[in-house]
Amino acid sequence: MIKDIATPIRTRAILEKHGFSFKKSLGQNFLIDTNILHRIVDHAEITEESAAIEIGPGIGALTEQLAKRAKKVVAFEIDGRLLPILADTLSPYPNVEIIHEDVLKADVQTVIHEQMQGIKDIMVVANLPYYVTTPIIMKLLTENLPLRGIVVMLQKEVADRISAAPGTKDYGSLSIAIQYYTTAETVMIVPKTVFVPQPNVDSAVIRLLKREEPAVKVENEPFFFEVVRAAFGQRRKTILNNLTTNLPSGKVLKEVIEGCLADANIDPKRRGETLSIEEFGRLSDVLFNALHKGPTES
Ligand code: SAM
Numbered sequence: 001m002i003k004d005i006a007t008p009i010r011t012r013a014i015l016e017k018h019g020f021s022f023k024k025s026l027g028q029n030f031l032i033d034t035n036i037l038h039r040i041v042d043h044a045e046i047t048e049e050s051a052a053i054e055i056g057p058g059i060g061a062l063t064e065q066l067a068k069r070a071k072k073v074v075a076f077e078i079d080g081r082l083l084p085i086l087a088d089t090l091s092p093y094p095n096v097e098i099i100h101e102d103v104l105k106a107d108v109q110t111v112i113h114e115q116m117q118g119i120k121d122i123m124v125v126a127n128l129p130y131y132v133t134t135p136i137i138m139k140l141l142t143e144n145l146p147l148r149g150i151v152v153m154l155q156k157e158v159a160d161r162i163s164a165a166p167g168t169k170d171y172g173s174l175s176i177a178i179q180y181y182t183t184a185e186t187v188m189i190v191p192k193t194v195f196v197p198q199p200n201v202d203s204a205v206i207r208l209l210k211r212e213e214p215a216v217k218v219e220n221e222p223f224f225f226e227v228v229r230a231a232f233g234q235r236r237k238t239i240l241n242n243l244t245t246n247l248p249s250g251k252v253l254k255e256v257i258e259g260c261l262a263d264a265n266i267d268p269k270r271r272g273e274t275l276s277i278e279e280f281g282r283l284s285d286v287l288f289n290a291l292h293k294g295p296t297e298s
Helices: 008-018 032-042 062-070 078-087 108-115 130-142 155-161 173-181 221-231 241-244 256-264 278-290
Strands: 052-056 074-079 096-100 120-128 149-155 182-190 203-212
Touching: 008 078, 008 203, 032 062, 032 120, 032 149, 032 182, 032 203, 052 108, 052 182, 062 074, 062 120, 074 078, 074 108, 078 096, 078 130, 108 278, 130 155, 130 173, 130 203, 149 155, 155 173, 155 182, 155 203, 173 182, 173 203, 173 221, 221 241, 221 278, 241 256, 256 278
Parallel strands: 052 074, 052 120, 074 096, 120 149
Antiparallel strands: 149 203, 182 203
């Protein structure tokens, strides 16, 4: 019987054996609670038909639990010092492949193609390095990867923003960006005590399940996201003022924006945080047609 990596005693023994010291700059907070790991893997609904992509295996705590249930696990680890440790701790699991690379620079599409041939169910499951949670999630969602979804541990504050509904204080461009591609849900709140070293912030696990089609159909996706970012430029300002100051596609006359808001049936005095994703979609299409498809009538 192999002892789990994620217990305080075994983790300490592994770290001591290899003389490993944590690098705070790489977001290294390792999980030492097997029960939490089981629950994360449960939420990802991993079966022997699934493949899992992990970001940052650390000393292999989560990797091991994934390897016990999935057909294949591929993990990206940036810190070369962890490679010999992982070779040691994960030696009982031949279905694990560790790739020594910064996930933000990695060609994940090719890795999936090469390592997960014939596997239809692919999930990303990770305890993310907190200094890069948003860029990692956005990369995974915008690269059109054949994923069913993403189940990840991150800062609770970011989880709150990702799953926020319109009109709440946490709702912003991140909520819209992620809810455009997925249905987002916080599935666990996790105490600091299950990590070593303990992080300074509270943690949560979110589950993002990819939509078959984006939440709203828009004429031009990059422009839609420009409008969303512009609308949240300064939260206290109205949508009219934010769009007038922040739209990067060149100076747009206030009157033109006012006309577009009227056409999209949106009160110019509303704030960005009250608009639903559908309203943003409508607004972005009206603006796109007005600004990029010839002169406006007015
Ligand atoms: N999965 C392990 C666990 O739960 O115990 C470790 C999680 S720890 C929060 C984050 C891991 O991500 C660390 O092993 C760190 O070295 C790695 N990491 C940090 N930045 C990375 C990046 N850009 N690409 C890949 N791995 C990264």
